[in-house]
Amino acid sequence: MTKYVMWGSYCEDVLEKRAxxxxxxxxxxxxxxxxxxxxxxxxxxxxxxxxxxxEAADEATVRQLVETDPYWQNGIWTEYEVKEWIQAI
Structure with a gap:
């Protein structure tokens, strides 16, 4: 399986809006x-x-997990990026 990193951004007032x-x-x-x-x-x-x-079979799997998360669907996460990651150590 391949490893991927995901970086995303939160909306403003995240503590209140995520509740x-x-x-x-x-x-x-x-x-x-x-x-x-x-x-x-x-x-x-x-x-x-x-x-x-x-750790997933492909990037599409990771994107599907992110995009079905309630935080993404409700604007708590406002953007994200996925990159294949090579774990050196």
Whole structure:
């Protein structure tokens, strides 16, 4: 399986705006983690960016996971980029 990194941006007032979608978001991430496709995910300290590492068959799979996430569907994540990652160490 190939590893991918995802960088994304959060909307303004993210703490307030994410509240209605947070539990569904976390539940979905837990399922991805259990299945092995999600290695890690989290926000930057200033809550402006999100970073994730996935292990998937292809980039399309990662994009599908991002785009079906409640944060993407409800504008909490405002943009994202996926890149194939080579883990050196």
């Amino acid at each position: 209605p979608y947070r539990q569904a978001h976390l539940d979905g991430l837990a399922k991805q983690k259990e299945s092995g496709v999600l290695i890690t995910i989290g926000p930057t300290q200033d809550l402006t960016k999100v970073f994730a590492i996935y």
